[in-house]
């Protein structure tokens with residue numbers, strides 16, 4: 001099942017535009033491990049070197065997946081804007097807008113498992129436990145806010161480490177076969193462009209969630225009818241659902 | 247709930263108007279003078295005042311978060327338990343107002359108390375987790391410590407009762423203390439008498455025999471003027487009331503106060 005292939009195409013052309021403008025850095029996920037911190041720890045503002053996507057800043061974070069080969073470049077990081085360790089570590093905290101997209105190559109997806117699996121990978125980021133890194137996410141609003149401590153920045157913490165730690169978590173999920181990342185820290189405008197692509201993704205996820213969680217549901221009175229009609233995967237979920245209900 | 251790091255969770259209770267907010271602010275001031283101490287001040291009095299005393303502009307209270315959240319639940323957009331927890335954690339970290347080594351959290355007024363216990367419990371768990379990141383907590387509480395338990399944190403280590411010279415105030419302190427002894431745990435407790443004009447006045451009152459007396463705080467025009475002008479308590483110079491608060495903290499045996507002289511305090 002492939003719900004997001006057209007969104008992935010759009011993300012690709014976003015990246016191509018950035019490459020043409022010479023503002024795309026392509027990095028490889030680091031497999032060097034970063035020391036673990038204490039679970040649930042807060043990185044306080046006074047200890048923070050870089051803050052990404054705070055509630056005062058533009059922030060977007062979402063996930064897309066496909067089963068198609070060749071759409072996802074495994075272990076690739078696409079960075080637009082400065083990396084974490086490029087920032088100054090002393091003095092005032094730097095606050096940057098933040099965009100993050102995780103692109104996954106999955107296997108064995110179908111109408112019955114896609115909602116639960118989507119949720120499972122979305123929640124996987126809460127298993128991150130990295131010294132000097134704090135992450136707070138509001139998946140309901142597609143926002144993600146993180147802080148990197150001065151000490152971690154001084155020791156060279158970068159997006160390669162972050163992606164490495166995420167990939168280590170995803171690799172334990174048996175239906176994940178590849179992961180690629182997009183990180184945007186360049187500007188509010190760039191994060192907004194990414195967010196506008198996220199809106200389509202969000203609508204599809206919401207439609208998927210609705211079908212999976214609402215027992216008595218009627219396509220005739222649902223706000224997502226158009227979205228479902230446009231996406232093959234959602235259409236088959238819809239059919240499946242009405243079969244179960246009749 | 248007193249985490250690995252937290253040395254003291256200090257809660258100030260007493261009748262309205264006796265000086266809970268004033269003394270809370272002065273305790274916060276004394277603690278944050280040492281930049282290595284991380285202090286979380288919590289305004290848990292529905293009457294709200296600590297933010298003003300510390301010149302903090304509160305954007306979001308815990309109660310605002312609860313209300314927004316209940317709305318989201320009712321619309322059905324909150325997600326499952328893990329997603330809910332993630333969102334509450336996000337909002338609560340956002341509600342933390344940080345200023346160097348001081349962080350501030352306002353509980354707000356709650357009108358929807360009682361319903362949505364699960365949300366209340368989750369919020370309390372998150373406050374507990376946040377608290378573990380600090381060396382000291384100072385809670386400007388409403389009258390009783392049982393409200394603190396219900397709305398803020400399960401565990402208070404140091405309970406400070408405040409009263410003025412009035413019999414009503416002292417009686418209220420005794421009642422709060424006896425409820426606290428029976429209903430909630432604490433390690434240490436003591437009574438402060440506030441707004442004493444001269445020591446002769448102290449002779450006219452009877453102190454409760456079962457509560458440790460931590461000392462008196464003089465009526466202080468610097469404090470009164472700071473309040474009239476809505477001044478920042480953190481920037482006032484050394485003044486008799488402030489010195490008395492520091493002595494009371496030592497009498498209570500708050501770690502970090504009982505050792506040598508505090509920074510900024512002459513010997």
Ligand SMILES: Nc1ncnc2c1ncn2[C@@H]1O[C@H](COP(=O)(O)OP(=O)(O)O)[C@@H](O)[C@H]1O
Pocket residue numbers: 260261262263264265266267268269295440441442463464465466467469470473474487
């Ligand atoms: N030691 C003091 N000297 C002078 N004024 C005081 C003193 N303590 C409190 N006050 C004044 O008493 C009033 C009530 O104090 P407050 O701390 O707000 O009480 P509570 O928080 O218990 O309601 C305030 O206007 C404050 O300025």
Ligand SMILES: [Mg+2]
Pocket residue numbers: 266267268291293294295296386
């Ligand atoms: Mg008060």
